[in-house]
Amino acid sequence: MTSSLHPHWAFEREVRAILLRFVAFAILLANLILGSREGAETTQRVVVIGYFIISVASVATARLLPGRSWLKTLFVVLDALLVTLILYAHILAGPVTENHNLTTTSLVVAFILLTHVGLKLDRRLVLVFSGIVLTAWVTMLAITAARHHTASVSSLLASFFNEDLGLTVSFGFTAFAIYLLARDHDRTRKEALKADQRRHNLSRFFSPLVVSELQERGQALGLQRRNAAIMFVDLRDFTSFAETATARELAFVLAEFRQLVSQTIFDHGGTVDKFIGDGVMAVFGQPRPTEDDADRALACALDLVDALNDWRNHGVRNGYPALDAAIGLHYGIVVGGVLDSGCHSEFTVIGDAVNVAQRLETLAKSLDAPVVISSELVARLRSPAPAAAWISLKAAHLPGRRLPIDVCYLLRENASGGVEHAPAYETGVSQTALQRSVFQSSPPAPDVGTV
Structure with a gap:
């Protein structure tokens, strides 16, 4: 998993890895120049030259071919094989009768390269490197013990369990500690990526303030009853447009619509609960x-x-059909919070208030009105409704609902910018002329109708 969090960290780790390679190469070169073990000069030269070539290739591929995991594994295996050659030169390459005491500085390279692998913070690579080195090391010590002591099993075991094996065990413990660090880092990185992805997903639906609260409280946001304003926004005649539009046109129009609606909702501190095809459900008062x-x-x-x-008029000028929108707005009690359905958890609201808001949006379409609001929402306004051509409709029947509801709606502007007449079958009282301005700066207006 590649993290997008702090990408400069990967560069810093690469720089440290290059410096460690330089240290290891300097130690190998110093051993070769100052004098290596008799009979091991050829092996030492092969190790120095091989390590130099591997180091240059590793740095080059890290720059030219970044992100190739198989190349990283390949270089780790090659490093492990070079350490195996060093072990061979100091354990098996000498005469059988010689005392094999692994105190040479050349063996420091094994620990340096182990640290070099650990800096990659990949536990898989730590296992590959340490596995190869430990297997070769223990095998060579066993062969050495067998070559020196063949009289009895006890003598063989005594020869095997010596200070050389202690150094091997030290290497193993070091490798295990580095593995644990790499594992913990891997877990931390995955959790950070999940949190980053979760924040990204939440930011598509919630305002920044809501995202912060969701991040802090997490699953503590259980289902609770609370008051909230519910809004449904839907495009009219979008289905007809979708039947003839190309996939590219369809995606373009829908993306623009969703972006415009969601951004406006966020600007007013609302929450996008969900996208439903060409519709948007929003909540004000959650969480x-x-x-x-x-x-x-x-x-x-x-x-x-x-x-x-404005968006519709702009679309018409660019050859798109006139897609009007209808908005239904209601205020009531909802049950909101994180709804866990096993494989998927969703932050949403449910309840009768949600159903009423959706039916008000449907009513807005039948009235050819841009927005319909319920009397319950009007009653909850702390300031008078803004000046607009509101029409009051008493006892409006909503589909699927037994009790009628009092509503108010606006008349839609026609193409010339005027206001269309109210439908002949509706009765109501127009309050004021249509004078839209910024809500907070709108002059106080009379209460909407007699709701």
């Missing part, structure tokens, strides 16, 4: 309700009316 949820939701809806109207 933490505030006193001005209804005000921010209405401000967001009115800003969306303007923004989506």
Whole structure:
């Protein structure tokens, strides 16, 4: 798994690895120049030349072919084989009668290269390197013991369990410690990547403040009953457009629509609960309700009316069909939080208030209105509703709901910028002229209708 977190760290580790290779090469070269073990000069030269070639190739491939895991494994295996050659030169290459005491500085290279592998912070590479070296080391010590003591089993064991084996055990413990460090780093990195990915996913749906709270509280956000404003935004005639549009056109229009709606929702402190085809469900008051949820939701809806109207006109000028949007807005009690369904956890809201908001959006389509709001939301406004051509509709029947509900809606602007007449079958009272401006700076207006 490649981390995108602090990419300069990988470069710093590579620089340290190059420095360690230089130290190891300097030690090998010093041993060769100052005098190596008799009979091992040829092996030492092969090790020095081979290590130099491997080091140059390793640095070059790290620069020219980054991210090739098989190349990293290959160089680790080659390093381990060079250490095996060094062990051979000091354990098996000498005469049988000679005392094999592994105190030469050449063996320091084994520990340096082990540290070099550990800097890669890949436990798999640590296992490969230490596995090859330890296997070769123990095998050579066993062969040496067999060559020197063949009289009895006890003599053989006594010869095998000596200070040379102690150095091997020290190398093994060092390798194990480095493996544990690499494993812990791997776990930490994976957790960091998961957290980074989770934050990225959350940022697609929630405002930055909500993302921070979700990151801090995590699964503590269980299902709770709370008040919230629910908004549904949906495109009209999008299905007809999808039947004839190309896949590229469809993706372009839908992406623009979602980006515009979600950004406007975020700007007003709302949460995008989910995308449903060409629709968007938003919540104001999740995961933490505030006193001005209804005000921010209405401000967001009115800003969306303007923004989506401009977006539609821009699309028409560029050859796209006129796609109007309908918005339904309601306030009520919801059950919200993290809904765990086994293989997938979702942060969402459910309840009758959600169903009402969705049906208000459907009603907005039948009324050819850009936005329909419920009387419950109006009752929760802390400030008077902004000046607009609101029409009050008493006892509106919503599909699938037994009790009617009082609503208010806006008239849609026609192509020339005027306001279309209300449908003949509706009754209501128009409050004021359509004068949209920034919600917070709108002059106080009378309460919407008699709701």
